[in-house]
Amino acid sequence: MDMKPxxxxxxxxxxxxxRFFETLRVIGETFSQRRAARVLGxxxxxxxxxxxxAESLLxxxxxxxxxxxxxxTPEAMEILGAYLRQIKILEGSGPLMIAAGYISSNLVEAAIxxxxxxxxxxxxxxxxxxxxxERSMLDAVFLDDPLxxxxxxxxxxxxxxxxxxxxxxxxxxxxxxxxxCFVGVSGSAQRLAWEVLSEAGVEFEVVREVRSPYHxxxxxxxxxxxxxxxxxxQFSGSDILREETRHVISAVRCRDREWVDELIEFITGEGxxxxxxxGFEPLH
Numbered sequence: 001m002d003m004k005p006x007x008x009x010x011x012x013x014x015x016x017x018x019r020f021f022e023t024l025r026v027i028g029e030t031f032s033q034r035r036a037a038r039v040l041g042x043x044x045x046x047x048x049x050x051x052x053x054a055e056s057l058l059x060x061x062x063x064x065x066x067x068x069x070x071x072x073t074p075e076a077m078e079i080l081g082a083y084l085r086q087i088k089i090l091e092g093s094g095p096l097m098i099a100a101g102y103i104s105s106n107l108v109e110a111a112i113x114x115x116x117x118x119x120x121x122x123x124x125x126x127x128x129x130x131x132x133x134e135r136s137m138l139d140a141v142f143l144d145d146p147l148x149x150x151x152x153x154x155x156x157x158x159x160x161x162x163x164x165x166x167x168x169x170x171x172x173x174x175x176x177x178x179x180x181c182f183v184g185v186s187g188s189a190q191r192l193a194w195e196v197l198s199e200a201g202v203e204f205e206v207v208r209e210v211r212s213p214y215h216x217x218x219x220x221x222x223x224x225x226x227x228x229x230x231x232x233x234q235f236s237g238s239d240i241l242r243e244e245t246r247h248v249i250s251a252v253r254c255r256d257r258e259w260v261d262e263l264i265e266f267i268t269g270e271g272x273x274x275x276x277x278x279g280f281e282p283l284h
Contacts, residue, residue, distance in 0.1 A: 099129035101144030165237030168227035233279035
């Protein structure tokens with residue numbers, strides 16, 4: 001038996017159950033409160049009381065009646081539209097909604113194309129990905145740095161490896177970085193490089209912090225006095241901290257959808273060839 005309980009929604013501090021929204025939907029489809037009552041299996045009086053109660057609580061007119069029938073007001077259509085969008089999100093219909101870090105998005109894009117799945121991909125920093133996920137908009141999140149998943153005590157699936165390279169000038173000994181100025185990328189795996197330099201007693205300063213690694217790269221390329229550590233999968237540079245900054249690129253499931261599992265299984269299986277082609281280090 002396939003049972004799908006319908007949710008309600010809170011509007012201006014008042015909670016309405018699914019029956020109210022179904023009432024608006026059917027009135028909008030039939031243009032008649034009497035026909036809508038028959039479709040919903042209630043008396044016209046019950047249906048009318050639902051509408052009048054909602055209008056009283058919200059202080060707006062929801063249904064206008066005339067000799068030609070009944071129609072929803074713009075306010076009612078806005079309310080019904082918001083409810084139907086929420087239903088669509090909860091049902092998981094439509095293309096996959098995926099957010100990925102600026103770096104991992106390159107791998108995810110290749111995997112989406114390789115698998116041939118319909119998906120919308122948002123490239124942003126890891127923290128912004130979770131902000132989107134908290135609003136129930138996403139099916140999966142791919143992370144440039146697993147720290148974000150650790151902090152939230154989330155299960156994640158490793159899909160590839162990456163490491164950091166020094167961008168700006170060639171260095172053979174990290175002690176030569178003493179006194180250097182860096183451009184930081186907030187919420188990135190750069191934290192690994194800063195930890196290594198600090199433990200080695202290297203004095204350095206992060207003089208500017210940006211959100212995108214591509215922005216950091218442009219800044220450093222235009223200023224010979226600045227350095228940065230960026231992902232080797234997407235940028236060229238010195239492998240001076242290759243082993244110390246090796247980290248996992250990971251996926252977090254936000255909702256149970258068949259295509260989410262298909263995509264992750266593809267990346268971790270036969271899609272590992274795409275991992276290498278995209279500049280990352282395969283799992284095996």
